[in-house]
Amino acid sequence: MARSIESPAIEARELVKTYPGGRGKPRIHALDSVSFAAEPGSIFGLLGPNGAGKSTSVKILSTLSRPDSGGAIIAGIDVLKHPDRVRKTIGFVAQKAVTDPMDTGRENLVLAGRLQGMRGSDAKARATQLLERFSLADSGDRLVKTYSGGMARKLDVAIGLMHHPQVLFLDEPTTGLDPEARAEMWAELESMAKTEQMTVLLTTHYLEEADRLASQLAIVDHGRIVVTGSPDELKNGLRGDAVFVELAPETDLDAALRALSRVSALSEVLVDGRTLRGRADVGAVALPQVLGALDDANLGVASATVARPSLDDVYLKYTGHAFSVAGPSTSSWTTKENAS
Ligand SMILES: Nc1ncnc2c1ncn2[C@@H]1O[C@H](COP(=O)(O)OP(=O)(O)O)[C@@H](O)[C@H]1O
Ligand SMILES: [Mg+2]
Incomplete structure (x- = not known):
């Protein structure tokens, strides 16, 4: 209509x-x-x-x-x-x-x-x-x-x-x-x-x-x-925030994913190189828990940020897969099955 x-x-x-x-x-x-x-x-x-x-x-x-x-x-x-x-x-x-x-x-x-x-x-x-x-x-x-x-x-x-x-x-x-x-x-x-x-x-x-x-x-x-x-x-239709954590060099990626899988406030964890992205209802609440879980496991963090939903997130939600195409302004996220 x-x-x-x-x-x-x-x-x-x-x-x-x-x-x-x-x-x-x-x-x-x-x-x-x-x-x-x-x-x-x-x-x-x-x-x-x-x-x-x-x-x-x-x-x-x-x-x-x-x-x-x-x-x-x-x-x-x-x-x-x-x-x-x-x-x-x-x-x-x-x-x-x-x-x-x-x-x-x-x-x-x-x-x-x-x-x-x-x-x-x-x-x-x-x-x-x-x-x-x-x-x-x-x-x-x-x-x-x-x-x-x-x-x-x-x-x-x-x-x-x-x-x-x-x-x-x-x-x-x-x-x-x-x-x-x-x-x-x-x-x-x-x-x-x-x-x-x-x-x-x-x-x-x-x-x-x-x-x-x-x-x-x-x-x-x-x-x-x-x-x-x-x-x-489209962006406002998505609940919650994206949480990004860039791991310090040489940090064990699988160990980090295991640590994050124990953070109940974080879901849908994806990996792009050394950066992990997850979703949280309230990013500011999840972030300290994320950092705490990584710290408990003795895993180093280079940076951590919270972002409101982007069109990337919209795309992921409606297609079920990440917007992975070549180009400087896009990223190529992959799902780690064992993380969620
Ligand atoms: N002339 C054509 N002959 C055969 N396949 C085609 C032709 N044009 C497009 N396709 C195929 O149709 C699909 C859609 O193509 P296209 O409309 O060009 O996509 P986009 O512009 O979004 O990159 C692709 O799988 C493409 O390979
Ligand atoms: Mg085209």
Whole structure:
């Protein structure tokens, strides 16, 4: 049931998509009845690890691919019945760049606008506006091959915006960028969302990115939506705190896990390298007990902290496994069966 009276800007209805699995192999179930709806004017985040089905969803919603079953509505238009009308309404920024490295940034923008049917003078004016908006004004007349990764990615986003789309699809806009360029892109996308009147569907495998940019989130895992809500709703829906203990070098990990298994206030203990993470109803109550148990066992502690639930915890709760993908902003927690 829709929460707002306005009809959603993006609606995916029970999308199913399979791909051939290769010779003798079963078909790959990329999407297994994916449904979600994004309110007009919002940034909707599709968060999930590699292979979850994010790009497949975006390709279907943007008319580049057809589902096996199910449907989608973009700005009131049926994607399967009227793909041409949908294409005029949307901007699409693919996971891989589409710019011509041997043209300037400005030339790439104007060409994209012309392909979308804009008049030359309109395309030029819009290109200038977008180069300024994305802090590319000084480099607009340089060849794209001289751009940094972050600049090239900003140009990709600007291209998607040329024809004033009502709905913009951004497939992993910051994957492959270094942390500095990623932070700059986040700031650009935040200000873009304020100035352009549109709905954005952003896919990402960065928890922090979803947390910071999305007003509504759907967490996708193995082709299924496991939970939706705002980042705050999802985090506040989890009871308790995370307790982190970093063991001193050379401390016996298994002995530490045995010691922590005796702390009744701590549950769901996970291990990542030398750091142990557990959950507690009240972190501040559990922490002294945790430190006491480790001290009793003569085990050294380098640091100990308590944190409110993160999207990492949300993901763990709803998928039953940790958000373990490569990337600087994510961790790879594993469960130690003997600890809990
Ligand atoms: N063209 C394709 N042929 C076969 N399998 C594909 C194809 N595209 C995607 N897949 C598979 O579908 C699943 C979902 O892929 P994708 O939507 O690209 O995930 P994500 O974008 O979340 O990383 C993965 O298992 C992937 O390997
Ligand atoms: Mg993808």
